Structure formats: C-alpha cells, structure tokens
Amino acid sequence: MKKKVLALIMAGTMALSMAACGNTQSQDTPKEPEKQETVQTEGTEAGGATDISGITADSFKPSKDFNVRVPFAAGGSADTIARIIGQGLQETYGKSVIVNNLTGANGAIAAADLDSAKSDATELMVGGIAMFTLAPLFNKDINLNIDDYQFVSGLVLEDLILYVNPSNSGIEDWDGLVEYAADNRIVFGSNAPGGATHLLATMLFGEAGLDAEAVTSDGSGKDLLAVASGNVVCAVAPASVGAQYVEDGSLVPIAVFSEENYTGYEGYDVPTVQSLGYDIVFHTCNFIMTKADVAPEDVAAIHQAILDYSETEEFKDLAKNANYIPYLEDGETVKQIILDASDLCKEAYDKYYAQ
CATH class of the missing domain: 3.40.190.150 (Bordetella uptake gene, domain 1)
Structure with a gap:
C-alpha cells in the first residue's frame, strides 16, 4: 500500500x-x-x-x-x-x-x-x-x-501579487500604473467574478479610483500569460505562479496583498498594498x-x-x-x-x- x-x-x-x-x-x-x-x-x-x-x-x-x-x-x-x-x-x-x-x-x-x-x-x-x-x-x-x-x-x-509587463506598457511600479490610468482604462486579467483575484483587483482599483475592467480566464497562469503577451495591462496571481515570469524578466511584481513586503524573488522587495494606502490583505x-x-x-x-x-x-x-x-x-x-x-x-x- x-x-x-x-x-x-x-x-x-x-x-x-x-x-x-x-x-x-x-x-x-x-x-x-x-x-x-x-x-x-x-x-x-x-x-x-x-x-x-x-x-x-x-x-x-x-x-x-x-x-x-x-x-x-x-x-x-x-x-x-x-x-x-x-x-x-x-x-x-x-x-x-x-x-x-x-x-x-x-x-x-x-x-x-x-x-x-x-x-x-x-x-x-x-x-x-x-x-x-x-x-x-x-x-x-x-x-x-x-x-x-x-x-x-x-x-x-x-501571497497574491499584482504583476505588470514594462516592455509592453512602460509600467514598472504602482505609480506608473496610476499614471497610465490617468489617460487609459486598466484592463486586467483575473478569474471570473466570485474568484479571489477578481475581487482583489476590483477592490484595489476601486479604492484607488482607477477605471478598470477584467478579462477573465479559468486560471492564473493564463492571466499572467495575457500580461506577458500584452493582451492585458496587469493581473493578480499567486506568487508561485508568477515566479517563472519574474525570473525570465517577462513580468515585474509591483504590489503584494500581505502584511509584509514580499522578498521571495531575487532582486525584488515588493511593497504591500497597505503601504500604498489601501488596507487589503488576503492570501x-x-x-x-x-x-x-x-x-x-x-x-x-x-x-x-x-x-x-x-x-x-x-x-x-x-x-x-x-x-x-x-x-x-x-x-x-x-x-x-x-x-x-x-x-x-x-x-x-x-x-x-x-x-
């Protein structure tokens, strides 16, 4: 047995x-x-x-x-x-x-x-x-x-992390995303309404007063692939799913929905959403x-x-x-x-x- x-x-x-x-x-x-x-x-x-x-x-x-x-x-x-x-x-x-x-x-x-x-x-x-x-x-x-x-x-x-693709959008951090949103609607990848990544992105952009809409899929891997290919501007996904994209330089992690900065990626000290002024913690x-x-x-x-x-x-x-x-x-x-x-x-x- x-x-x-x-x-x-x-x-x-x-x-x-x-x-x-x-x-x-x-x-x-x-x-x-x-x-x-x-x-x-x-x-x-x-x-x-x-x-x-x-x-x-x-x-x-x-x-x-x-x-x-x-x-x-x-x-x-x-x-x-x-x-x-x-x-x-x-x-x-x-x-x-x-x-x-x-x-x-x-x-x-x-x-x-x-x-x-x-x-x-x-x-x-x-x-x-x-x-x-x-x-x-x-x-x-x-x-x-x-x-x-x-x-x-x-x-x-x-941890759940917000990722962007600088090579496609020019966005490298949260301030860059806010600046982008001044002239553009943020299109983000997430699971369908009722899922954690959809809720967290909706709440974050809502609290920040940023115009955003979701393109949904049935998996965080697909959401990050959409960011890497330039089909969406950003996406929230578990840290383990984003690891390969961060390691090969395709994506940059810009915020983590945690109480402490995320240091799991070499060369990155990812700030918390709380430090940006939004009290949203979820794992x-x-x-x-x-x-x-x-x-x-x-x-x-x-x-x-x-x-x-x-x-x-x-x-x-x-x-x-x-x-x-x-x-x-x-x-x-x-x-x-x-x-x-x-x-x-x-x-x-x-x-x-x-x-």
Missing part, C-alpha cells in the same frame, strides 16, 4: 499554484514548522473546555481507514498535497488513506459528503478559503457555516478540516502526526518534488485566517458587487 500511495503522489506532482488567507509567514522561504512535543488546544464539550494538553500523535487510535475528500481535480496541487499528508497518516497509524476527489460548487459537494459521514477524526476534507469567504457571497445556494467544522491543520498559505489558503463534534483530542493528535511527519526526509523529498511549501499551523490559527478574510470579502462584495 505504501508503494501504491507513493506512486500516486509522484504521478500527481506538479508546480504548486493553489488559489484561494492571511498571515505573515509568506516570505521567500517560509519557516519549517517546529516539531512540537505536545499540542495545546481547547475544545468544547458538555462540561466546558476540554484539556488536551500533552496530546501526541499516538494519543489517537483510529478504528478504520481515513477518508480524505478533495474538492479539486485529481493530479492537481491540492490532490498531490492531500496524498503527501495521507502518506504520513498511513505510516503513523497503519491505516489506509483513501483520497476521494469530489469536485464542484466550490467545495460544497465535498462538504456535504463530509456532513453525511459519522463524526470521526478519520473523516476529513481538504478545504479552500473560498468555500467560506467568496462562494457564499456569489452563490446563495452555498450555505456553509464555519462553526459546523473543526480545522485540523493548515496546508498552504501563499490563498488551504487546510484540512473535519466535523465540529469530532473529539478535539483526536484532532490535536492528527495535527501532531502531520507535524511529526513534516520533519521526516520522506516528507521533505515529496514536498520538494511537488514544489510544495507547507504551512502547518493549528486549526485555531486557520479559522482566524478564514474569519479575517471573510470580513474583507464581505466589505468588497457589498461595495463593488451587490448592486
């Missing part, structure tokens, strides 16, 4: 460009999570707070195989990461890890499948920030309540979650198992091959990231979309 899972992982390995949360660990080389001897978390039960200090990976004794729902296509980055994490759970607990790709409705289909399962820590799902922030705003049929779920661990946290974010009524001590044990596995050479090799930079913060940290992003998305939706 181990060889089979490893084969699936390597077959699905690809460059990480997971779309769709906010924290400061988004520099060029994020810190590897420190190995923890215990996990300090609070859960709630009939008698009040549950003391789960001293929890280790071995504190959880699963009675059945793990079922991990992935609301993204097989072979994609989310699927690859789920299989890497699944390999660690399999080795720790001696149970098979079954990855089910249940795509559609921004994760609502996979969430419904999780909801229908018996509450157990082996019943898991890989989620994206959009399912709790953007999807409910743009699709009223999606009604996911964050309090119905418990977050096990973060998986990915990545792509993916995580592992389960049902809210699962025993907190079991959730804490699984998180510790993931942290322990992240220290192994096997994990590091698999992550390197997948261009995966892990973000393995605890569930409470992940939940706060989602809540903060929800406030920003609601503000942008009410101002620029709910007309």
Whole structure:
C-alpha cells in the first residue's frame, strides 16, 4: 500500500499554484514548522473546555481507514498535497488513506459528503478559503457555516501579487500604473467574478479610483500569460505562479496583498498594498478540516502526526518534488485566517458587487 500511495503522489506532482488567507509567514522561504512535543488546544464539550494538553500523535487510535475528500481535480496541487499528508497518516497509524476527489460548487459537494459521514477524526476534507469567504457571497445556494467544522491543520498559505509587463506598457511600479490610468482604462486579467483575484483587483482599483475592467480566464497562469503577451495591462496571481515570469524578466511584481513586503524573488522587495494606502490583505489558503463534534483530542493528535511527519526526509523529498511549501499551523490559527478574510470579502462584495 505504501508503494501504491507513493506512486500516486509522484504521478500527481506538479508546480504548486493553489488559489484561494492571511498571515505573515509568506516570505521567500517560509519557516519549517517546529516539531512540537505536545499540542495545546481547547475544545468544547458538555462540561466546558476540554484539556488536551500533552496530546501526541499516538494519543489517537483510529478504528478504520481515513477518508480524505478533495474538492479539486485529481493530479492537481491540492490532490498531490492531500496524498503527501495521507502518506504520513498511513505510516503513523497503519491505516489506509483513501483520497476521494469530489469536485464542484466550490467545495460544497465535498462538504456535504463530509456532513453525511459519522463524526470521526478519520473523516476529513481538504478545504479552500473560498468555500467560506467568496462562494457564499456569489452563490446563495452555498450555505456553509464555519462553526459546523473543526480545522485540523493548515496546508498552504501563499501571497497574491499584482504583476505588470514594462516592455509592453512602460509600467514598472504602482505609480506608473496610476499614471497610465490617468489617460487609459486598466484592463486586467483575473478569474471570473466570485474568484479571489477578481475581487482583489476590483477592490484595489476601486479604492484607488482607477477605471478598470477584467478579462477573465479559468486560471492564473493564463492571466499572467495575457500580461506577458500584452493582451492585458496587469493581473493578480499567486506568487508561485508568477515566479517563472519574474525570473525570465517577462513580468515585474509591483504590489503584494500581505502584511509584509514580499522578498521571495531575487532582486525584488515588493511593497504591500497597505503601504500604498489601501488596507487589503488576503492570501490563498488551504487546510484540512473535519466535523465540529469530532473529539478535539483526536484532532490535536492528527495535527501532531502531520507535524511529526513534516520533519521526516520522506516528507521533505515529496514536498520538494511537488514544489510544495507547507504551512502547518493549528486549526485555531486557520479559522482566524478564514474569519479575517471573510470580513474583507464581505466589505468588497457589498461595495463593488451587490448592486
């Protein structure tokens, strides 16, 4: 079984460009999570707070195989990461890890499948920030309540950056874009309305009072290709997607939607949108979650198992091959990231979309 899972992982390995949360660990080389001897978390039960200090990976004794729902296509980055994490759970607990790709409705289909399962820590799902922030705003049929779920661990946290092409537009920085906009409409590449890059660009240009319109596509790679070819003036995309364009000199990063400057590209110190005068902070974010009524001590044990596995050479090799930079913060940290992003998305939706 181990060889089979490893084969699936390597077959699905690809460059990480997971779309769709906010924290400061988004520099060029994020810190590897420190190995923890215990996990300090609070859960709630009939008698009040549950003391789960001293929890280790071995504190959880699963009675059945793990079922991990992935609301993204097989072979994609989310699927690859789920299989890497699944390999660690399999080795720790001696149970098979079954990855089910249940795509559609921004994760609502996979969430419904999780909801229908018996509450157990082996019943898991890989989620994206959009399912709790953007999807409910743009699709009223999606009604996911964050309090119905418990977050096990973060998986990915990545910066979103605004890129331009100086060779086509003459724009090299934010001031240059503003100057360009004095005489021209800004045409930007993004995903469709309801996506993170469309919302961030709409909010930024709206707050700056710049006339702009979107040319939409189904992927950030296509958006950046449109900038590089001169079909659009700029685009917002995850830092990992823009890396190849910055390295070959095709594109220049001019602003990052983060709390700190982005220094992940050699020779660049990309300023924050906040430093330009616009309080817009948003990161792509993916995580592992389960049902809210699962025993907190079991959730804490699984998180510790993931942290322990992240220290192994096997994990590091698999992550390197997948261009995966892990973000393995605890569930409470992940939940706060989602809540903060929800406030920003609601503000942008009410101002620029709910007309």
